[in-house]
Amino acid sequence: xxxxxxxxxxxxxxxxxxxxxxxxxxxILSPVITTVLYFVVFGGAxxxxxxxxEGIAYGSFIVPGLVMLTLLQQAINNAAFGIYFPKxxxxxxxxxxxxxxxxxxxxxxxxxxxxxALGVAAIILVTATFFVELTVLHPLAMLAFLVxxxxxFSLLGFILGIWAGNFEQLTLVPLLVVTPLVFxxxxxxxxxxxxxxxxxxxxxxxxxxxxxxxxxxxxGVADVAPWVSLLAIAGFxxxxxxxxxxxxxxxxxxxx
Amino acid sequence: xxxxxxxxxxxxxxxxxFQALKGVDLTIREGEIxxxxxxxxxxKTTLISAVCGLVTPTGGTVTVGxxxxxxxxxxxxxxxxxxxxxxxxxxxxKVIDTVRFSRGLFGRPRDESHIERVLRALSxxxxxxxxxxxxxxxxxxxxxxxxxLAHEPRVLFLDEPTAGVDVTLRREMWDLVRRLRDExxxxxxxxxxxxxxxxxxxxxxxxxxxxxxxVEETAGLMHKLGRKELxxxxxxxxxxxxxxxxxxxxxxxxDGCRLIYTFDATAERTGxxxxxxxxxxxxxxxxxxxxxxxxxxxxxxxxxxxxxQAMEAAQ
Numbered sequence: 001x002x003x004x005x006x007x008x009x010x011x012x013x014x015x016x017x018x019x020x021x022x023x024x025x026x027x028i029l030s031p032v033i034t035t036v037l038y039f040v041v042f043g044g045a046x047x048x049x050x051x052x053x054e055g056i057a058y059g060s061f062i063v064p065g066l067v068m069l070t071l072l073q074q075a076i077n078n079a080a081f082g083i084y085f086p087k088x089x090x091x092x093x094x095x096x097x098x099x100x101x102x103x104x105x106x107x108x109x110x111x112x113x114x115x116x117a118l119g120v121a122a123i124i125l126v127t128a129t130f131f132v133e134l135t136v137l138h139p140l141a142m143l144a145f146l147v148x149x150x151x152x153f154s155l156l157g158f159i160l161g162i163w164a165g166n167f168e169q170l171t172l173v174p175l176l177v178v179t180p181l182v183f184x185x186x187x188x189x190x191x192x193x194x195x196x197x198x199x200x201x202x203x204x205x206x207x208x209x210x211x212x213x214x215x216x217x218x219x220g221v222a223d224v225a226p227w228v229s230l231l232a233i234a235g236f237x238x239x240x241x242x243x244x245x246x247x248x249x250x251x252x253x254x255x256x
Numbered sequence: 257x258x259x260x261x262x263x264x265x266x267x268x269x270x271x272x273x274f275q276a277l278k279g280v281d282l283t284i285r286e287g288e289i290x291x292x293x294x295x296x297x298x299x300k301t302t303l304i305s306a307v308c309g310l311v312t313p314t315g316g317t318v319t320v321g322x323x324x325x326x327x328x329x330x331x332x333x334x335x336x337x338x339x340x341x342x343x344x345x346x347x348x349x350k351v352i353d354t355v356r357f358s359r360g361l362f363g364r365p366r367d368e369s370h371i372e373r374v375l376r377a378l379s380x381x382x383x384x385x386x387x388x389x390x391x392x393x394x395x396x397x398x399x400x401x402x403x404x405l406a407h408e409p410r411v412l413f414l415d416e417p418t419a420g421v422d423v424t425l426r427r428e429m430w431d432l433v434r435r436l437r438d439e440x441x442x443x444x445x446x447x448x449x450x451x452x453x454x455x456x457x458x459x460x461x462x463x464x465x466x467x468x469x470x471v472e473e474t475a476g477l478m479h480k481l482g483r484k485e486l487x488x489x490x491x492x493x494x495x496x497x498x499x500x501x502x503x504x505x506x507x508x509x510x511d512g513c514r515l516i517y518t519f520d521a522t523a524e525r526t527g528x529x530x531x532x533x534x535x536x537x538x539x540x541x542x543x544x545x546x547x548x549x550x551x552x553x554x555x556x557x558x559x560x561x562x563x564x565q566a567m568e569a570a571q
Contacts, residue, residue, distance in 0.1 A: 005330075005363045007364065008361050008362070011356075011357055011359075014357075014360070015349075015353075018349070019348070019349075086346075089345070090344030093338065093344060094358065094403065095361070096309050097308040097309050098333060098363075099330040099331070099333040099334040099363055100330075100361070251312055255311065255312060256271065
């Protein structure tokens with residue numbers, strides 16, 4: 001094998017991005033509206049009664065969690081739909097017959113899904129500045145957390161899209177697994193605020209590490225050490241890559 | 257002609273135990289049109305899918321242009337264009353973007369003049385900025401062909417290209433296939449229509465129950481297996497074949513007015529002279545004579561039938 005076939009990767013990436021731009025209205029408008037609602041309810045209505053969390057105004061405290069929530073949902077949904085759709089309508093035959101390897105297919109689809117998710121995350125960050133004061137202590141770390149999370153959860157979405165046998169299954173996992181994990185992963189609170197036993201349970205939630213690390217890059221405070229967070233995301237990313245490698249090796253759910 | 261595809265002992269057993277291909281050997285020559293003919297479920301699509309990378313073979317080897325389809329899949333696949341049987345197409349995309357995407361996916365640099373040539377050849381140029389879903393079924397099939405030709409393949413697989421296509425479009429497809437062949441593209445098509453194979457193909461492969469029964473030049477196949485029938489129309493209806501003619505193995509039509517004699521058109525002696533002499537001797541008055549060649553359809557049915565009998569005998 002002599003390097004990656006970038007022409008093919010770019011073709012997939014462009015094709016996927018074109019779909020995003022065709023539906024630009026709903027791609028951007030809906031997450032922005034949802035986020036504004038969160039700010040109004042949690043930041044304004046409830047946040048007014050909460051003094052501060054770990055010395056940070058509650059409205060500002062929830063921003064990293066909200067961005068992560070949207071980033072995860074977007075990454076998973078985009079990537080899952082991106083690969084599920086060709087499987088559903090049958091155009092996947094072309095991917096399988098093309099002179100490309102699994103890594104190139106993944107870079108194309110996951111790259112496009114992560115790009116879109118990062119775009120939406122950026123818009124939400126900007127939207128947040130209209131509501132609360134925001135400072136970023138470690139901008140580079142923030143960027144690293146954003147990119148790593150977008151990529152690793154796009155990979156998870158890709159796996160989901162290949163696994164899903166129908167549209168119901170496609171929306172089930174984000175709804176039943178991801179959303180609860182984000183809500184229970186400290187998006188809207190510090191785990192110190194939880195009763196003793198529950199705090200222990202929360203450490204098993206992988207999303208906690210994402211939100212905690214991401215919040216650290218803003219405020220310098222975290223539930224777990226930032227390097228632990230980084231390690232957790234890297235491990236998750238590697239696990240997803242392993243699963244996808246196995247999928248293409250065995251042809252699971254895509255190739256008899 | 258040089259060989260472009262070598263298939264040796266190709267086997268495919270699906271996970272449910274169904275054996276779709278049972279050791280297929282096939283050599284395809286560069287620049288020919290090969291038709292794969294067979295009933296539903298014979299293994300035609302599995303054979304194509306295995307060569308193109310949609311299905312993982314469970315045994316045997318395939319090389320395309322000398323490149324193994326597994327160990328050297330990049331080189332092998334970049335030579336191949338595939339037009340699938342089902343119309344599967346991204347509905348919301350523009351025609352031209354769909355075709356451009358295919359070229360890029362196969363790793364070829366942008367070439368707008370080639371895309372234009374392909375779209376014009378398929379009468380799609382006027383519709384290039386339409387969304388795929390706005391086009392008719394026949395037009396969509398042409399988009400699939402345009403996609404397959406976008407990266408300038410040397411081998412084109414057409415899986416049932418004219419299934420559910422009207423007569424005009426079918427003629428257009430045939431013309432296109434011949435033009436491509438003239439440009440040096442090797443074409444492998446599967447079909448149910450024997451007429452299609454007969455008219456289009458340089459060679460015909462007959463496949464049934466996962467086995468390739470034979471591959472022959474189309475003309476040779478017709479010649480070799482084409483039996484002829486001599487129909488003798490007689491003046492007076494008969495109740496049975498007269499004993500004097502029993503040795504000829506004749507059959508009598510239901511109305512008793514026609515004697516049907518089957519003979520091998522390519523044999524040195526057809527036995528026709530002897531038959532006519534015996535008919536005259538039996539005192540029958542001949543009103544009319546006609547001969548007719550069995551179509552490929554009949555040839556094919558006989559082959560499949562013989563294949564089935566041979567398999568039963570083996571068991």
